[in-house]
């Protein structure tokens with residue numbers, strides 16, 4: 412079963428010398444970018460009430476991200492002065508750019524009077540509504556700022572976040588809130604083979620991959636304030652997966668939970684992974700072949716007034732819990748031009764998904780992702796003019 416590896420597309424091969432552009436005209440890198448293999452995700456709380464500190468932080472973050480995405484250090488690792496402290500912590504030296512992208516998000520707490528930004532709040536920015544089956548813990552929820560660092564080498568992603576957290580502390584602007592280190596991209600981009608989540612199922616088969624769909628469902632182009640155009644909303648959910656329970660379940664039942672076959676990824680109504688699911692197909696007893704409570708039946712755009720979102724999730728593990736059980740799951744990240752799209756899907760999933768027996772939404776966040784800055788500028792600069 413090594414066939415997929417042997418005939419991998421270039422998008423599937425790791426080339427650690429590959430790099431992405433930070434500056435540009437469209438949206439930030441790391442949203443519609445072909446998913447890299449690893450993520451280090453972190454949110455921050457503002458520790459300063461001064462808008463100047465926020466501005467300086469966004470400017471310093473932007474400059475540092477641009478350098479790191481190019482595979483450069485962000486300052487001396489070994490200072491010339493004998494007693495000097497290093498600027499760059501050094502652990503990514505010689506590792507290459509590794510397709511690093513760092514995507515910056517602004518949380519609801521940024522668009523407030525505290526920073527003189529209440530009137531700059533993007534039209535659809537707000538806290539997510541409470542959703543059915545939510546089991547959110549404050550230790551994995553919220554944040555004023557988010558950083559999603561993705562790379563094909565986990566150390567490159569970690570180095571980026573570590574150095575950006577250092578800058579946040581250094582400026583006195585923000586402090587770390589929660590973070591997740593994720594692996595094994597659980598989503599697929601164009602020409603990428605579909606990876607598997609920790610339940611062993613192919614995840615990302617019917618994800619968005621076409622520029623026309625990105626335009627329609629992901630990037631904001633509503634004719635509103637110029638600085639928000641080509642922005643998007645990031646929703647993040649830390650979803651624990653009850654692995655031991657799942658592993659004792661019959662595979663036929665697992666297939667019914669997702670509405671797909673485990674090995675091939677084909678919908679239960681078809682034979683091949685990319686066959687379009689037929690939600691009307693009935694078995695000999697007249698029951699839908701793809702159960703109505705299956706994950707794909709509840710999430711598919713055909714059954715949700717055409718709603719679609721871009722998923723960019725990663726598997727994660729936090730080791731084992733106090734009972735010695737595997738503590739792992741999915742760092743679900745989605746991008747959409749309207750956070751209500753996520754809410755609409757999760758309202759249905761949270762209420763009826765057969766998968767709910769095996770998962771628990773324990774963390775959550777929502778962030779506005781401003782467009783990429785042009786060369787020489789920084790993310791969110793237009794907030795301060």
Ligand SMILES: C=CC1=C(C)c2cc3[nH]c(cc4nc(cc5[nH]c(cc1n2)c(C)c5CCC(=O)O)C(CCC(=O)O)=C4C)c(C)c3C=C
Nearest residue numbers: 608612613614615616617650707710711712741756757770
């Ligand atoms: C609210 C949005 C979604 C959450 C939360 C979510 C959690 C979640 N999903 C899987 C595994 C799979 N999801 C699949 C498809 C799928 N999931 C969503 C949305 C959410 N999933 C959508 C919109 C879709 C596409 C539905 C369709 O159009 O058919 C699949 C099938 C393969 C695929 O198309 O990607 C799997 C497998 C897990 C394990 C999980 C939480 C832990």
Ligand SMILES: [Fe+2]
Nearest residue numbers: 614706707710
């Ligand atoms: Fe899903």
